Amino acid sequence: MAKENISSNLDKIRHSFSHVLAQAVLEMFPEAKLGIGPAIDNGFYYDFELPRTLIPEDLKIIEKKMKKIISQNQKFVSGKQPADKAMDFLKEYNQKYKLELASDLIKSGEKEICFYENIQPENGSIKFVDMCAGPHVESTGKLPVKAFKLYSIAGAYWKGDEKNLMLQRIYGYAFSRKEDLDDYLNKIEEAKKRDHRKLGKDLDLFSVHEKAGPGLIYWHPKGARIRHIIETFWKEAHIKNGYEMVYTPHIGRSWLWETSGHLGFYRENMYAPMNIDEEEYFIKPMNCPFHIMIYNNSKRSYRELPMRWAELGTVYRYEHSGVLHGLLRVRGFTQDDAHIICTPEQIQDEIIEALRFSLFMWKSFGFEDIKAYIATKPDKSVGEKSRWDQATKSLIEAAEKEGLSFEMDEGGGAFYGPKIDLKIKDAIGREWQMSTIQFDFNLPERFDMKYIGQDGKEHRPYMVHRALLGSLERFFGLLVEHYSGSFPLWISPVQAVVIPVSDNFDAYGEKVYTELKNKGYRVEYVSADDSLNKRIRKAELSKIPYMLIVGEKEENDKTVSVRSYKTKDQKVYKMVDFYKLMNDEIKNKETGPA
RNA sequence: GCCGCCCUAGCUCAGCUGGUAGAGCAACUGUCUUGUAAACAGUCGGUCGUCGGUUCGAAUCCGAUGGGCGGCUCCA
Numbered sequence: 298m299a300k301e302n303i304s305s306n307l308d309k310i311r312h313s314f315s316h317v318l319a320q321a322v323l324e325m326f327p328e329a330k331l332g333i334g335p336a337i338d339n340g341f342y343y344d345f346e347l348p349r350t351l352i353p354e355d356l357k358i359i360e361k362k363m364k365k366i367i368s369q370n371q372k373f374v375s376g377k378q379p380a381d382k383a384m385d386f387l388k389e390y391n392q393k394y395k396l397e398l399a400s401d402l403i404k405s406g407e408k409e410i411c412f413y414e415n416i417q418p419e420n421g422s423i424k425f426v427d428m429c430a431g432p433h434v435e436s437t438g439k440l441p442v443k444a445f446k447l448y449s450i451a452g453a454y455w456k457g458d459e460k461n462l463m464l465q466r467i468y469g470y471a472f473s474r475k476e477d478l479d480d481y482l483n484k485i486e487e488a489k490k491r492d493h494r495k496l497g498k499d500l501d502l503f504s505v506h507e508k509a510g511p512g513l514i515y516w517h518p519k520g521a522r523i524r525h526i527i528e529t530f531w532k533e534a535h536i537k538n539g540y541e542m543v544y545t546p547h548i549g550r551s552w553l554w555e556t557s558g559h560l561g562f563y564r565e566n567m568y569a570p571m572n573i574d575e576e577e578y579f580i581k582p583m584n585c586p587f588h589i590m591i592y593n594n595s596k597r598s599y600r601e602l603p604m605r606w607a608e609l610g611t612v613y614r615y616e617h618s619g620v621l622h623g624l625l626r627v628r629g630f631t632q633d634d635a636h637i638i639c640t641p642e643q644i645q646d647e648i649i650e651a652l653r654f655s656l657f658m659w660k661s662f663g664f665e666d667i668k669a670y671i672a673t674k675p676d677k678s679v680g681e682k683s684r685w686d687q688a689t690k691s692l693i694e695a696a697e698k699e700g701l702s703f704e705m706d707e708g709g710g711a712f713y714g715p716k717i718d719l720k721i722k723d724a725i726g727r728e729w730q731m732s733t734i735q736f737d738f739n740l741p742e743r744f745d746m747k748y749i750g751q752d753g754k755e756h757r758p759y760m761v762h763r764a765l766l767g768s769l770e771r772f773f774g775l776l777v778e779h780y781s782g783s784f785p786l787w788i789s790p791v792q793a794v795v796i797p798v799s800d801n802f803d804a805y806g807e808k809v810y811t812e813l814k815n816k817g818y819r820v821e822y823v824s825a826d827d828s829l830n831k832r833i834r835k836a837e838l839s840k841i842p843y844m845l846i847v848g849e850k851e852e853n854d855k856t857v858s859v860r861s862y863k864t865k866d867q868k869v870y871k872m873v874d875f876y877k878l879m880n881d882e883i884k885n886k887e888t889g890p891a
Numbered sequence: 892g893c894c895g896c897c898c899u900a901g902c903u904c905a906g907c908u909g910g911u912a913g914a915g916c917a918a919c920u921g922u923c924u925u926g927u928a929a930a931c932a933g934u935c936g937g938u939c940g941u942c943g944g945u946u947c948g949a950a951u952c953c954g955a956u957g958g959g960c961g962g963c964u965c966c967a
Contacts, residue, residue, distance in 0.1 A: 351895080352896095450894085450895060450961095450962085452894025452895065452963055453894080453962070453964090457963075458964080459893070459964045463963075463964095465895085466962070466963080494959095494960095498902080499902090505958095507957070507959080511958065511959090566967080614966085617893095617964085617965065618892075619893070620892090620964085621959090626966080735967085762967085797925095799926090800925090827925095828929080830930085831928080835928085836928090837927095837928055848925090849926090867927065
């Protein structure tokens with residue numbers, strides 16, 4: 298309750314800041330056209346059409362003007378105008394975007410348009426007018442002048458539509474207190490340190506190469522080790538949970554994509570075809586049609602259903618250059634894909650199970666903060682309404698059964714079926730869609746998938762497309778950020794490093810190393826080419842969980858001196874005790890396949 | 892794809908308003924044989940993303956192009 302009040306008050310502050318911003322910009326550019334200026338979850342923004350592009354220095358000037366407006370303690374005064382008067386005023390005000398918004402409002406049945414005026418308290422003069430429903434703080438003096446900061450200029454399409462003109466958007470941070478702003482700025486700085494793009498470089502996990510093609514990921518040995526661990530865990534878990542593995546090709550003839558419809562509605566996202574034997578072949582942007590080929594390979598009975606076919610399927614999609622982002626948005630990626638083909642009677646249980654399984658996977662890797670979104674039927678869609686309704690209902694029931702809080706994304710489904718998505722935040726708070734469980738009412742029709750029911754007649758199966766982790770690339774990116782590169786022991790690419798004090802102890806050191814290696818631990822040996830301190834430093838920077846330092850004492854006592862990355866403690870262990878330490882830790886972290 | 896910013900050695904960065912490139916780390920070679928976060932010395936390394944233009948002269952100014960970053964749009 299209390300929290301809600303604070304947050305709505307904060308929204309008021311943020312939105313009021315956006316008015317002050319607009320007023321300041323209008324002072325600087327009287328011919329500026331105002332777009333919209335809402336509160337967002339770390340501050341506010343306002344969109345403008347301006348006579349010239351802004352430069353970063355402009356932000357300082359605008360900020361100064363804003364501070365002046367705040368110091369003048371102008372009153373926010375609300376008012377309403379009947380529709381026709383409002384339109385006249387906005388025409389005269391020469392604010393075409395506001396005019397457009399007002400006319401939209403009037404079209405949708407509004408009789409009156411709300412305005413806010415900023416009034417100079419001493420003489421009552423009107424300093425600024427904005428068409429806006431509010432609410433705002435009482436006066437600009439109430440705004441915490443030290444708790445805001447303009448930080449970015451960006452382009453943004455008017456009304457978010459790329460067919461419209463691109464306006465200039467000014468972003469500002471705003472909080473109720475200066476300390477909150479400082480905390481937030483610190484948090485951003487800290488978050489940047491765990492950005493997977495930085496850590497990927499620092500820890501030598503992966504790279505991308507301009508010359509070899511943007512958005513294509515090169516997994517270095519340490520990154521590949523982690524991927525191998527993820528894949529192994531994933532495969533075992535799937536087999537234990539009733540899935541079959543399949544493998545399918547990377548390219549397919551145009552027939553496949555014509556039948557699936559991808560050439561009709563997805564071609565611009567597909568890599569250009571290659572010509573082979575006078576036939577066009579396309580690199581796959583998804584795995585579904587291939588799995589369907591396996592299904593349609595023979596006549597299917599209801600007795601065979603449900604079928605759950607999983608594949609770590611590598612796909613390639615031509616993503617727009619501006620959207621590429623480290624490992625989180627790439628052009629070639631491996632989906633942890635599976636298709637569930639089942640009867641209408643089975644669908645509810647299958648959905649519940651798929652969602653449970655997905656949550657199990659995320660928890661196994663240490664993720665708990667997950668948001669779910671259920672997307673329903675859009676205007677343009679295929680499939681019978683009754684199937685949509687049943688499918689949507691089963692998604693909601695599955696989420697409820699798992700005790701997962703979710704938001705409805707009305708009309709946000711793909712044209713071919715409703716879906717539930719799980720989203721996770723990256724280091725700086727951006728949400729990324731990871732898991733998806735989606736119905737497909739399109740492909741079973743297009744490929745004429747059938748099964749023979751108990752009644753001896755042909756039926757159309759339900760098909761569900763699901764990816765639990767999303768893609769290995771994206772998952773890996775989040776994993777790096779989640780752990781700041783300091784992975785749990787069971788995932789760590791290097792679990793321990795043996796460091797001899799000097800090369801006089803190479804023999805003992807290598808004995809320790811070999812023993813660990815033979816027992817299956819991921820271990821490295823660092824001979825005394827550098828000083829001891831330097832080698833420890835390197836191991837620290839590589840975030841290796843355990844450093845085993847061996848010298849005279851250890852050799853004599855048959856022990857290892859263990860330095861822990863996480864605790865920075867040093868403790869001497871007998872080898873058997875060190876194994877126990879590691880095994881306990883691995884056991885605790887790894888819940889293992891269900 | 893759109894708007895803005897950025898691109899100098901393997902990495903992190905310096906290089907004032909144009910005079911033709913520098914540091915630390917890394918790598919390599921020696922010396923040192925080390926007790927819990929950087930031993931010492933030397934060597935190597937860049938046609939300053941690419942192409943074109945302006946200029947007596949361009950890392951620096953202009954244009955194009957590739958890539959990255961932050962947004963927007965998109966995300967089957």
